[in-house]
Amino acid sequence: MTKHGQPTLGAVAAEAGVSLATVSKVLNDRVDVSAGTRARVRRLLDAHGYVPTVHRNARGRWLVSLVLPALDSPYALEILRGVTASPLDVVVCSLSDGAGPTSWTDQVLGSGRAGALVVVPELTDPERTRLAGARTPCVVIDPTGPLDGVLPSVGATNRAGGLAATRHLLDLGHRRIAVIGGPRQVLCSRARIEGYRAALESRGLAVDPDLVRPGDFHHAGGFAQTQALLRLPDPPTAVFAGSDEQALGVVDAARHAGLRVPDDLSVVGFDDLPVARWSSPPLTTVRQPLAEMGRTAAEMLLALLEGEQLARRPVELATSLCVRSSTAPPSDGGVGQVRARVAVA
Amino acid sequence: MTKHGQPTLGAVAAEAGVSLATVSKVLNDRVDVSAGTRARVRRLLDAHGYVPTVHRNARGRWLVSLVLPALDSPYALEILRGVTASPLDVVVCSLSDGAGPTSWTDQVLGSGRAGALVVVPELTDPERTRLAGARTPCVVIDPTGPLDGVLPSVGATNRAGGLAATRHLLDLGHRRIAVIGGPRQVLCSRARIEGYRAALESRGLAVDPDLVRPGDFHHAGGFAQTQALLRLPDPPTAVFAGSDEQALGVVDAARHAGLRVPDDLSVVGFDDLPVARWSSPPLTTVRQPLAEMGRTAAEMLLALLEGEQLARRPVELATSLCVRSSTAPPSDGGVGQVRARVAVA
Numbered sequence: 038m039t040k041h042g043q044p045t046l047g048a049v050a051a052e053a054g055v056s057l058a059t060v061s062k063v064l065n066d067r068v069d070v071s072a073g074t075r076a077r078v079r080r081l082l083d084a085h086g087y088v089p090t091v092h093r094n095a096r097g098r099w100l101v102s103l104v105l106p107a108l109d110s111p112y113a114l115e116i117l118r119g120v121t122a123s124p125l126d127v128v129v130c131s132l133s134d135g136a137g138p139t140s141w142t143d144q145v146l147g148s149g150r151a152g153a154l155v156v157v158p159e160l161t162d163p164e165r166t167r168l169a170g171a172r173t174p175c176v177v178i179d180p181t182g183p184l185d186g187v188l189p190s191v192g193a194t195n196r197a198g199g200l201a202a203t204r205h206l207l208d209l210g211h212r213r214i215a216v217i218g219g220p221r222q223v224l225c226s227r228a229r230i231e232g233y234r235a236a237l238e239s240r241g242l243a244v245d246p247d248l249v250r251p252g253d254f255h256h257a258g259g260f261a262q263t264q265a266l267l268r269l270p271d272p273p274t275a276v277f278a279g280s281d282e283q284a285l286g287v288v289d290a291a292r293h294a295g296l297r298v299p300d301d302l303s304v305v306g307f308d309d310l311p312v313a314r315w316s317s318p319p320l321t322t323v324r325q326p327l328a329e330m331g332r333t334a335a336e337m338l339l340a341l342l343e344g345e346q347l348a349r350r351p352v353e354l355a356t357s358l359c360v361r362s363s364t365a366p367p368s369d370g371g372v373g374q375v376r377a378r379v380a381v382a
Numbered sequence: 383m384t385k386h387g388q389p390t391l392g393a394v395a396a397e398a399g400v401s402l403a404t405v406s407k408v409l410n411d412r413v414d415v416s417a418g419t420r421a422r423v424r425r426l427l428d429a430h431g432y433v434p435t436v437h438r439n440a441r442g443r444w445l446v447s448l449v450l451p452a453l454d455s456p457y458a459l460e461i462l463r464g465v466t467a468s469p470l471d472v473v474v475c476s477l478s479d480g481a482g483p484t485s486w487t488d489q490v491l492g493s494g495r496a497g498a499l500v501v502v503p504e505l506t507d508p509e510r511t512r513l514a515g516a517r518t519p520c521v522v523i524d525p526t527g528p529l530d531g532v533l534p535s536v537g538a539t540n541r542a543g544g545l546a547a548t549r550h551l552l553d554l555g556h557r558r559i560a561v562i563g564g565p566r567q568v569l570c571s572r573a574r575i576e577g578y579r580a581a582l583e584s585r586g587l588a589v590d591p592d593l594v595r596p597g598d599f600h601h602a603g604g605f606a607q608t609q610a611l612l613r614l615p616d617p618p619t620a621v622f623a624g625s626d627e628q629a630l631g632v633v634d635a636a637r638h639a640g641l642r643v644p645d646d647l648s649v650v651g652f653d654d655l656p657v658a659r660w661s662s663p664p665l666t667t668v669r670q671p672l673a674e675m676g677r678t679a680a681e682m683l684l685a686l687l688e689g690e691q692l693a694r695r696p697v698e699l700a701t702s703l704c705v706r707s708s709t710a711p712p713s714d715g716g717v718g719q720v721r722a723r724v725a726v727a
Contacts, residue, residue, distance in 0.1 A: 046403075046406065047403065057402060057403055057406070058391075058392065058402055061391065061402070061406055100445075100473070108459055108462055108463040108466065109463070109656060110656075111456055111459065111657075113459065114453055114456065114458065114459045117453055117462075117474065118453040118454070118476070121453065121474055121475065121476050122476075126473050126493075127473060127474055128445070128471050128472060128473050129462065129466055129472055129474050130466065131463070131466050131467075148471075256659070256660045282660065285660040285661070285662070286660070288662050289660065289662050289664075292662045292663070311454060311455075312456075312657050312660070314601070315601045315627065315630040315631070315634070315657070316630070316661070316662070317630070317633050317634050317637045317661070317662060318637070319634075
């Protein structure tokens, strides 16, 4: 048995009544093996649960998996860009591919690849335990919950980002500031909202629970929550939108309500995706270095593959505020004017 | 020698003075080989130019390359989404990774992978010849030039898309319609502009060369060309922007000039990326089924890998017009009003 608990190729060769060289040829898809022999050897390999260790390509580059959530957001593209800039060969798997009865953890760990980079919207306890217990090294990007040192991870300073976004709005003179987070339990969203609370409290302002909303990190969530916010008796004059996609939903909902951004409503995003610059108006947003997070995680995985030890504490890369054109001081009429416009629209 | 003109593993084993089983262990990164032996065998494998044929993963899925242009556009993400929905394992390579002295064709063909899906901004004649002459099957997605039957390809009905976009603007009453294409020689861009010309000519309208502009398919190109168009003595009342990213640049340039979309300027995109729906206003655009193009190309590559023959003529998937909120009839004042607003801004 090998280190992976697999049959040796010698044992398979003996059982099939062929040479080791023949088994090797079958594994390498060589043509100089008869169809019958090929089928017999493949059957035995399958029966013994043989997993070929396809760890490196022809140029000695490690072959690893990158597990991404649904490929429906530029967020995934930014991370991919960073990962592919590393000296790893990366097979992309999306959770939306419909894994069927096999869990994605089993798929990734059973693929015979050297390691895995994991970006998933919710890492469950069983998934975390499965990854942590596997021999295949894994690094988690933008973790959704505390990893308690069981897996190395790379994230961003989300709390500091939330703090900077909210302070920017406070400095412009806003006092009725709403925040739309991501799904309730997601770590990065909770940290951003913590930063929002800390910014308000440091100025002696109370947090109004009506202005703190969960979202989905997508356009739809930003749109729906903004419609609800604008129906409040005392609507906000600014929204910290939690993600750029959500910020685009806020801008869209404002437009539907007849409000101008930033004149009537200031909006701050989070991520600094390319689309933040393309938006009209270009979005003020908190930049998290997604591509750099991807590259850093890939370098950490490479180090693990080369036998280095890594500290298991989370790595956090710095966020920074990018001020563009979606934020401005509240208009003279302030909240009242927003309310009046909403009432008219 | 094997079919690939490579050394047999037996010859490498003999030269290294070890058994074939030991060579096999080295190739599989097994730990039960001494460091010295491992290094000697690896050196010999390298010296003989050995390319392991890493064609399938542990589950029998083919391992192929996907060559994408710079990963800076949601366009690439859409294609990737379609490709990963196929039963292929896909290693993503980006042309922006800095291939160095080795061309990307050599990298892809020398990786030992089973096949390649290729999306590149410009496929040069030498690259096309190199791919067509290789044993590794390749399928081109959204080809940038005619492939003359040397490689199978999947594209979209770009001419029909350009026709539909321009007819939509004509039907709204526009007569001064500009078009911004992609880089001058790119096939899909030329086809879209052909459709634009055909639509105008079928209504007996002459094509004004001032209104036909090359772009770069990015925000910057749309922005710069729109600024130039708005400086014309007789500016357009509508722009067919050639791509969604370029359309966002047109919208941004209009905003900078104090023009409202669609009231003062109608804008039609091309692609129907998710960002087209998130934009304010949501973009009227020509949908090309990028994900479906990716999936179709993957299925064609799979067929080639399984030994099927494919027709070498280009496959074209249908485009369709999505009417949203960035197009409207020209305002009463028409061109004159646009000119007046531009003069004021």
